Amino acid sequence: xxxIEQTGTDVTAAPPSPPEQGHGHGGHGGPGPxxxxxxxxxxMWLFLASDCLFFGxxxxxxxxxxxxxxxxxxxxxxxxxxxxxxxxxxxxxxxxGMVLALAAIQRGDHRRFRLWIMATALFGxxxxxxxxxxxxxxxxxxxxxxxxxxxxxxxxxxxxxGAHVCMGILWLLSLWGMxxxxxxGPEKAESVEIAGLYWHFVDVVWIVIFTVIYLMPQPGT
Amino acid sequence: MTxxxxxxxxxxxxxxxxxxxxxxxxxxSWITTVDHKKIGILYVCTALVFFVLGGVEALLxxxxxxxxNGTVLxxxxxxQMFTMHGTTxxxxxxxxxxxxxxxYFVPLQIGARDVAFPRINMFGYxxxxxxxxxxxxxxxxxxxxxxxxxxxxxxxSAPLDSGFLPGRGPDFWTMGLILLxxxxxxxxxxFIVTCINMRCPGMSLLRMPVFTWMMLVIAFLTLFAIPxxxxxxxxxxxxxxxxxxxxxxxxxxxxLLYQHLFWIFGHPEVYILILPGMGIVSETLPVFSRKPLxxxxxxxxxxxxxxxxxxxxxxxxxxVTGLGPVAISAFGLATMLIAIPTGVKIFNWLxxxxxxxxxxxxxxxxxxxxxxxxxxxxxxGVMHSVVPADTQQTDTxxxxxxxxxxxxxxxxxxxxxxxxxxxxxVFGRMLDERMGKLNFWTMFIGFNLTFAPMHLxxxxxxxxxxxxxxxxxxxxxLNQLVTxxxxxxxxxxxxxxxxxxxxKSRGKVAGDDPWDGRTLEWSxxxxxxxxxxxxxxxxxxxxxxxxxxxxxxxxxxxVPLPSGGAEAHAxxxxxxxxxxxxxxxxxxxxxxxxLPILGYAAVFQNVWLALLGAVVLLYGIYAWAIExxx
Numbered sequence: 049x050x051x052i053e054q055t056g057t058d059v060t061a062a063p064p065s066p067p068e069q070g071h072g073h074g075g076h077g078g079p080g081p082x083x084x085x086x087x088x089x090x091x092m093w094l095f096l097a098s099d100c101l102f103f104g105x106x107x108x109x110x111x112x113x114x115x116x117x118x119x120x121x122x123x124x125x126x127x128x129x130x131x132x133x134x135x136x137x138x139x140x141x142x143x144x145g146m147v148l149a150l151a152a153i154q155r156g157d158h159r160r161f162r163l164w165i166m167a168t169a170l171f172g173x174x175x176x177x178x179x180x181x182x183x184x185x186x187x188x189x190x191x192x193x194x195x196x197x198x199x200x201x202x203x204x205x206x207x208x209x210g211a212h213v214c215m216g217i218l219w220l221l222s223l224w225g226m227x228x229x230x231x232x233g234p235e236k237a238e239s240v241e242i243a244g245l246y247w248h249f250v251d252v253v254w255i256v257i258f259t260v261i262y263l264m265p266q267p268g269t
Numbered sequence: 270m271t272x273x274x275x276x277x278x279x280x281x282x283x284x285x286x287x288x289x290x291x292x293x294x295x296x297x298s299w300i301t302t303v304d305h306k307k308i309g310i311l312y313v314c315t316a317l318v319f320f321v322l323g324g325v326e327a328l329l330x331x332x333x334x335x336x337x338n339g340t341v342l343x344x345x346x347x348x349q350m351f352t353m354h355g356t357t358x359x360x361x362x363x364x365x366x367x368x369x370x371x372x373y374f375v376p377l378q379i380g381a382r383d384v385a386f387p388r389i390n391m392f393g394y395x396x397x398x399x400x401x402x403x404x405x406x407x408x409x410x411x412x413x414x415x416x417x418x419x420x421x422x423x424x425x426s427a428p429l430d431s432g433f434l435p436g437r438g439p440d441f442w443t444m445g446l447i448l449l450x451x452x453x454x455x456x457x458x459x460f461i462v463t464c465i466n467m468r469c470p471g472m473s474l475l476r477m478p479v480f481t482w483m484m485l486v487i488a489f490l491t492l493f494a495i496p497x498x499x500x501x502x503x504x505x506x507x508x509x510x511x512x513x514x515x516x517x518x519x520x521x522x523x524x525l526l527y528q529h530l531f532w533i534f535g536h537p538e539v540y541i542l543i544l545p546g547m548g549i550v551s552e553t554l555p556v557f558s559r560k561p562l563x564x565x566x567x568x569x570x571x572x573x574x575x576x577x578x579x580x581x582x583x584x585x586x587x588x589v590t591g592l593g594p595v596a597i598s599a600f601g602l603a604t605m606l607i608a609i610p611t612g613v614k615i616f617n618w619l620x621x622x623x624x625x626x627x628x629x630x631x632x633x634x635x636x637x638x639x640x641x642x643x644x645x646x647x648x649x650g651v652m653h654s655v656v657p658a659d660t661q662q663t664d665t666x667x668x669x670x671x672x673x674x675x676x677x678x679x680x681x682x683x684x685x686x687x688x689x690x691x692x693x694x695v696f697g698r699m700l701d702e703r704m705g706k707l708n709f710w711t712m713f714i715g716f717n718l719t720f721a722p723m724h725l726x727x728x729x730x731x732x733x734x735x736x737x738x739x740x741x742x743x744x745x746x747l748n749q750l751v752t753x754x755x756x757x758x759x760x761x762x763x764x765x766x767x768x769x770x771x772x773k774s775r776g777k778v779a780g781d782d783p784w785d786g787r788t789l790e791w792s793x794x795x796x797x798x799x800x801x802x803x804x805x806x807x808x809x810x811x812x813x814x815x816x817x818x819x820x821x822x823x824x825x826x827x828v829p830l831p832s833g834g835a836e837a838h839a840x841x842x843x844x845x846x847x848x849x850x851x852x853x854x855x856x857x858x859x860x861x862x863x864l865p866i867l868g869y870a871a872v873f874q875n876v877w878l879a880l881l882g883a884v885v886l887l888y889g890i891y892a893w894a895i896e897x898x899x
Contacts, residue, residue: 087385094458098492105500116521194512
């Protein structure tokens with residue numbers, strides 16, 4: 049995975065510790081005996097590990113309740129798999145934009161960084177727009193939170209994922225804004241990398257959710 | 270050896286509405302501090318206030334149960350009391366005290382100047398304080414949570430208009446716990462990064478003091494235990510308020526899913542509570558026995574083993590739910606396995622005391638009390654792993670007796686051992702030993718009077734969570750004894766509070782190393798300077814500070830080193846000038862303030878409040894991000 053390789057190269061070519069790193073002792077020395085990851089990066093990995101269980105629990109609930117809907121529309125009647133595949137593809141492509149944005153900021157190429165970070169955010173926004181369209185479409189066809197267990201577990205799981213994507217978009221746009229103001233020098237490349245970790249994670253989670261919800265054969269087929 | 274560096278010029282750019290705080294003393298310094306030591310004190314003091322509140326709730330419960338058909342509380346009030354007592358003691362007392370002590374002593378024990386993320390550290394504290402206030406405000410806003418600290422569905426998830434659990438209590442409970450979970454997760458990340466990245470040179474993982482080790486283990490447990498319960502609470506909130514059907518059996522929902530998600534959190538949570546206590550006595554017993562910890566590595570690995578096994582035993586809370594014989598056998602066996610690393614630790618502590626020159630200080634008495642009481646609680650725990658026995662004991666006072674022996678006799682006694690042990694380091698003065706001994710004996714006797722009879726009451730069939738019992742069941746005498754015992758505990762806590770307040774100004778001056786300690790926190794002044802270590806220490810062995818003070822002769826007897834620890838005072842003349850420390854900040858508080866506002870918005874379904882909360886939260890986050898970290 050590209051991210052991990054970059055982590056390795058980053059340490060050797062480390063720019064001076066940016067203040068945001070939050071070393072309690074003001075950038076002296078460097079972290080302890082086994083610092084393979086800087087503090088913020090390690091913290092982000094830990095948060096993502098924790099978030100895995102967050103989605104894991106929702107996905108478990110979804111799997112438990114598959115095929116248990118008693119009335120109202122069922123997944124087979126509602127899903128438009130080509131449409132959702134298209135928006136999923138757009139979300140996955142946004143990860144490429146993220147990689148290119150990170151490469152650009154590490155080179156110090158701010159113009160390209162802003163281009164790619166904006167493209168990533170727009171791809172993400174397209175995905176969210178697709179999700180909103182899908183939600184309204186399902187709602188129109190009679191599925192809401194309180195229709196049946198499918199409605200409950202589908203909307204809550206994909207809704208929380210969508211909320212994660214929205215947070216990510218906000219984060220990317222903030223980085224774009226900071227870059228426009230000239231506050232995002234090459235020494236801040238790590239904060240872009242961390243945003244990237246989050247973004248890729250949200251994408252990877254979507255691959256799992258998409259597979260579980262849309263691609264696995266529906267019960268009763 | 271790292272030396273002190275010149276502080277880089279600090280940018281004092283002011284952000285937005287709030288100027289960069291500069292106060293180093295007084296109220297402003299406490300609300301803006303990012304010093305891990307001040308945050309540790311804040312955590313412990315806050316938790317002690319909640320300890321008193323949770324204690325008052327317990328006393329009300331005991332007054333109600335003093336005699337048959339008690340009339341002190343109504344059934345509804347009684348439900349609120351036991352719900353808030355449990356919730357408070359677990360989330361607002363046990364966890365914050367451990368996090369507070371860890372905050373103060375983990376950086377000192379690993380030779381660091383602060384934690385990895387000082388501002389996130391302060392944010393975590395504010396979330397815990399505001400989350401606690403949020404939950405307690407429910408008493409004035411239509412009734413406190415009353416669905417039990419475990420909040421079983423479908424009772425708690427029945428829609429608001431269904432008439433089950435009317436009032437906003439359960440919503441305060443779900444939102445409050447989600448808030449506190451956010452706080453705990455941030456502290457967990459902070460502890461892990463600190464323990465992994467901030468250790469001083471030479472402090473390899475297997476040289477870390479056991480208390481620090483246990484804080485690292487519980488940080489991992491917290492990190493992975495909080496998300497499942499957050500999900501469960503979210504589902505309950507949605508079921509109650511937005512009509513989802515997750516736990517509605519009529520629609521095919523499965524209330525047992527809630528129990529699984531809750532106990533996947535709940536059982537690791539038990540170890541999150543007890544492991545810091547085990548860490549504390551692993552510090553005090555060697556010091557007061559003047560011997561190294563017997564089998565350091567096995568104590569550490571047992572702690573890790575408990576952490577791992579803790580994930581495989583959650584269903585022993587659910588033996589009577591009808592999981593089927595295979596599942597309950599597997600979970601029963603896994604539960605028995607936990608007894609092995611726990612038993613190993615008990616023998617290690619005994620081996621540490623064995624043959625040592627024991628000093629029976631108050632801290633040592635609490636530590637020894639911990640071993641005895643925790644062993645009793647552990648043994649009744651093993652009884653619960655035997656499924657047929659557990660089936661009889663479920664929902665009786667026997668279970669209440671068991672977990673109070675573990676959490677009060679275990680955790681609380683260990684925390685008091687820690688208070689008496691570390692108070693001199695924090696405040697520079699000793700806690701009074703005579704009051705301390707009174708504190709210990711009243712607590713020890715009161716504790717046993719309160720909880721030992723509950724074993725019998727449980728075996729005689731007294732059910733938990735029922736607000737009164739009939740005459741003539743033979744429970745009267747023991748219930749009276751229990752209530753008397755609980756008031757003796759209350760007296761004991763009062764003695765401690767008086768002791769802590771009086772000793773802060775009048776206690777005997779402690780000096781740097783009053784107990785002849787072994788770990789790095791005793792190598793610096795009491796109270797420690799803001800920068801902790803004038804020079805970042807370099808350690809060469811486990812218990813490095815001890816080896817700077819003592820060596821052994823040919824027959825293994827201790828011989829003090831004549832220099833009194835050459836390195837210990839190497840930096841004595843250093844005034845710490847020029848050591849760069851992270852600057853205080855308002856934004857952890859501002860950001861944290863956004864969360865309870867969002868909580869109130871969710872409970873009362875108020876869009877304007879939600880917008881306000883979102884604005885405060887976003888303002889806090891952006892201002893925080895833009896503000897230079899130091």
